[in-house]
Amino acid sequence: MHMMYFTEQPMAAYDSQAGLDYGATALTFSNKHFDPNEGSRLYNEYLEEYVLAEECGVDGIMLNEHHNAPFCMQARTNMFAAILAAATKRVKIVILGNPLPLTENPVQLAEELAMIDMISKGRLVSGFVRGGGQEQLANGVNPAYNRERFMEAHDLVQKTWTVPGPFRWEGTHYQQRVVNPWAIPMQKPYPRVWIPGVLSKETIIWTAQQRYPYIALNTSIEATKAIRETYNQAARDVGYEAGSENFGYLIRVHVQDTEEKALQNARQFMWMQGEFTGLANPVWANPAGYFSPSGRRAFVEFSVGRTTNPRGRMTFEEQVASTMIIAGTPDQVIERLKYLVQHTRPGIMAVWANDGCVSKEDRRRCIQLLCGEVMPAVKAYATSLGLKDPWEANAPVHLRYSTDIPTAKVAAE
Amino acid sequence: MSLNWTETTHDIAGLKLHMARAGQGSPVLVLHHDTGTPDRLPFYDSLAANYDVLIPHHPGWGKSQRPEWMRSPRDIAALYAWLLADLGLSAVSLIGLGFGGWIAGEMASQAPTAYRKLVVVAPMGIKPPEGDIADQAIVSYIDYPRSGFHTQDAFQAIYGDVSTDQLEAWDIAREMSFRTAWKPYMCNQTLPHLLGGVRAPALVIWGDDDRIVPISAAEAWAAALPHAKTETIAACGHFAEMEKPAETAALCTAFIA
Numbered sequence: 001m002h003m004m005y006f007t008e009q010p011m012a013a014y015d016s017q018a019g020l021d022y023g024a025t026a027l028t029f030s031n032k033h034f035d036p037n038e039g040s041r042l043y044n045e046y047l048e049e050y051v052l053a054e055e056c057g058v059d060g061i062m063l064n065e066h067h068n069a070p071f072c073m074q075a076r077t078n079m080f081a082a083i084l085a086a087a088t089k090r091v092k093i094v095i096l097g098n099p100l101p102l103t104e105n106p107v108q109l110a111e112e113l114a115m116i117d118m119i120s121k122g123r124l125v126s127g128f129v130r131g132g133g134q135e136q137l138a139n140g141v142n143p144a145y146n147r148e149r150f151m152e153a154h155d156l157v158q159k160t161w162t163v164p165g166p167f168r169w170e171g172t173h174y175q176q177r178v179v180n181p182w183a184i185p186m187q188k189p190y191p192r193v194w195i196p197g198v199l200s201k202e203t204i205i206w207t208a209q210q211r212y213p214y215i216a217l218n219t220s221i222e223a224t225k226a227i228r229e230t231y232n233q234a235a236r237d238v239g240y241e242a243g244s245e246n247f248g249y250l251i252r253v254h255v256q257d258t259e260e261k262a263l264q265n266a267r268q269f270m271w272m273q274g275e276f277t278g279l280a281n282p283v284w285a286n287p288a289g290y291f292s293p294s295g296r297r298a299f300v301e302f303s304v305g306r307t308t309n310p311r312g313r314m315t316f317e318e319q320v321a322s323t324m325i326i327a328g329t330p331d332q333v334i335e336r337l338k339y340l341v342q343h344t345r346p347g348i349m350a351v352w353a354n355d356g357c358v359s360k361e362d363r364r365r366c367i368q369l370l371c372g373e374v375m376p377a378v379k380a381y382a383t384s385l386g387l388k389d390p391w392e393a394n395a396p397v398h399l400r401y402s403t404d405i406p407t408a409k410v411a412a413e
Numbered sequence: 414m415s416l417n418w419t420e421t422t423h424d425i426a427g428l429k430l431h432m433a434r435a436g437q438g439s440p441v442l443v444l445h446h447d448t449g450t451p452d453r454l455p456f457y458d459s460l461a462a463n464y465d466v467l468i469p470h471h472p473g474w475g476k477s478q479r480p481e482w483m484r485s486p487r488d489i490a491a492l493y494a495w496l497l498a499d500l501g502l503s504a505v506s507l508i509g510l511g512f513g514g515w516i517a518g519e520m521a522s523q524a525p526t527a528y529r530k531l532v533v534v535a536p537m538g539i540k541p542p543e544g545d546i547a548d549q550a551i552v553s554y555i556d557y558p559r560s561g562f563h564t565q566d567a568f569q570a571i572y573g574d575v576s577t578d579q580l581e582a583w584d585i586a587r588e589m590s591f592r593t594a595w596k597p598y599m600c601n602q603t604l605p606h607l608l609g610g611v612r613a614p615a616l617v618i619w620g621d622d623d624r625i626v627p628i629s630a631a632e633a634w635a636a637a638l639p640h641a642k643t644e645t646i647a648a649c650g651h652f653a654e655m656e657k658p659a660e661t662a663a664l665c666t667a668f669i670a
Contacts, residue, residue: 027551028551140596142591142592142595142596143550143591144588144595145592281551281552282553283550283551283552283553283554284551287591288584288585288587288588288591289587289588289592296581296584296585297577299584300554300580300581300583301577301580303553303580304553304554304555304575304580306577
């Protein structure tokens with residue numbers, strides 16, 4: 001099993017009361033509440049903590065990006081990935097992911113990722129996402145073409161990485177007349193691509209069709225099982241049987257030497273009032289055209305306050321009870337994670353360990369216990385269950401490189 | 414006089430286009446807002462008392478089929494020119510409401526001699542010299558149309574407590590607005606340069622309390638159109654035909670006569 005460390009890189013040093021007074025902590029919540037001196041301190045602390053995680057034995061560092069909000073300071077995931085490519089030696093640098101629809105130039109994105117792959121000496125995992133609705137609005141990108149842009153940008157990046165240039169791309173959303181970047185990835189045929197997601201069925205099916213691992217972002221055990229069923233069926237439809245190497249799971253975990261302290265810090269997972277992406281108008285998270293039309297009716301009712309969030313909104317205690325947040329001493333956390341692994345059977349596990357206003361000292365202690373004690377035990381348990389990550393399973397990077405599907409092999413040639 | 418509204422479907426550009434029609438006399442094509450339109454309005458009845466009134470649903474809005482390929486109101490304009498040709502109508506007058514006013518402007522700019530009279534009511538389509546066109550993407554489905562009324566009583570009279578069907582229709586309308594007018598938002602930078610050829614007399618109507626399209630844009634429209642006059646309706650928001658139907662209809666009817 002591949003286990004990685006994740007944090008949203010919270011801009012914890014803002015006046016949370018100002019967010020409550022304004023009624024939103026996303027998109028239009030003014031950046032006058034951002035303090036760049038505190039930002040400088042936090043960026044550097046977070047970088048030091050990634051290096052610490054490597055020293056303590058973690059397999060990978062997971063990175064992401066968000067915009068116009070205090071819950072995540074990372075505005076360009078490739079920037080931290082590039083820094084970590086030089087500042088670390090061993091860990092995988094796992095970008096989950098670059099929001100493809102936000103780019104106007106997928107070729108340059110492919111070029112940047114190739115540079116990260118080379119500088120890190122082949123340690124890049126290049127995930128891609130659609131990006132949340134707020135990310136489209138924060139970047140002026142049309143949400144109604146989000147999925148089309150995601151698909152087309154992916155295909156252009158994939159071609160840029162695998163087909164010698166120069167070639168021409170005359171697509172619907174992207175047109176580039178001379179595609180011939182000199183930076184191409186070190187890993188062949190190209191760096192592994194993992195796709196994180198929450199609930200969109202279309203994305204799960206597309207991911208299975210590519211044979212990319214799907215990383216479920218802190219979904220309930222039941223929802224995770226449903227995701228796997230959807231993925232498994234889509235995989236069978238294109239001719240392969242999905243295994244643990246096709247599934248990842250992100251879980252919020254906080255570890256300390258005492259249960260009391262762990263629980264106290266774990267409450268910081270609720271620092272955005274329990275919303276991952278901060279308090280927001282529902283139409284920011286789901287602008288018209290962004291969401292699946294099948295969910296339209298339920299969404300419009302929720303958006304004007306006539307129904308509760310279809311995704312639910314659980315209290316901290318409910319989330320701890322249902323294993324959506326795990327907090328405790330190393331032994332307690334290992335036991336809960338084993339339970340989770342037993343029921344979700346992933347080959348990849350991302351641990352979101354620090355959020356909100358956890359002190360620097362406690363963040364570092366959490367990383368030490370997590371990477372040094374918890375992860376080895378969970379990995380040993382996963383091995384005993386036969387759960388392999390994509391490297392252990394020698395999984396193809398994409399369906400077209402499958403050796404167990406005769407037609408796919410022909411297609412790749 | 415009782416009006417007999419008929420509803421028909423027309424095959425245009427591979428799409429099923431919905432249209433309501435009533436009245437007799439000189440033909441008038443009414444182009445609705447970005448938020449779509451209720452099927453019946455007192456404003457429509459007032460027009461139909463004097464004219465042959467045609468009210469299509471924009472492609473992708475209301476009961477008209479969505480064109481996946483459509484990218485701008487200029488495409489919608491071409492589609493309506495096609496519809497009028499199929500109907501065998503000439504010397505048609507255009508009344509464009511808000512977003513529909515932008516479409517009317519595109520139609521007139523593409524065929525300077527084709528239309529008899531042009532009325533635009535608080536049209537989008539030209540970047541206002543002062544202020545910005547309100548961004549519907551960051552407000553709720555109800556708050557956006559609400560902001561287009563000077564008084565909430567007028568909003569309530571039309572939409573009541575807002576049904577779920579209406580919310581869904583607004584979401585679909587919003588999606589079509591994004592698909593056709595996302596960037597630059599709700600305007601065409603070339604349109605003001607192309608309206609100068611329009612031969613039809615034009616009337617630019619604006620509510621004096623328009624919080625969706627700043628009234629500063631009225632000057633830009635009047636400057637771009639060679640034969641234009643401007644009228645302002647007092648105590649009126651963006652949706653003049655719904656908030657002040659009698660005044661708006663009287664101005665349109667007198668002008669088109």
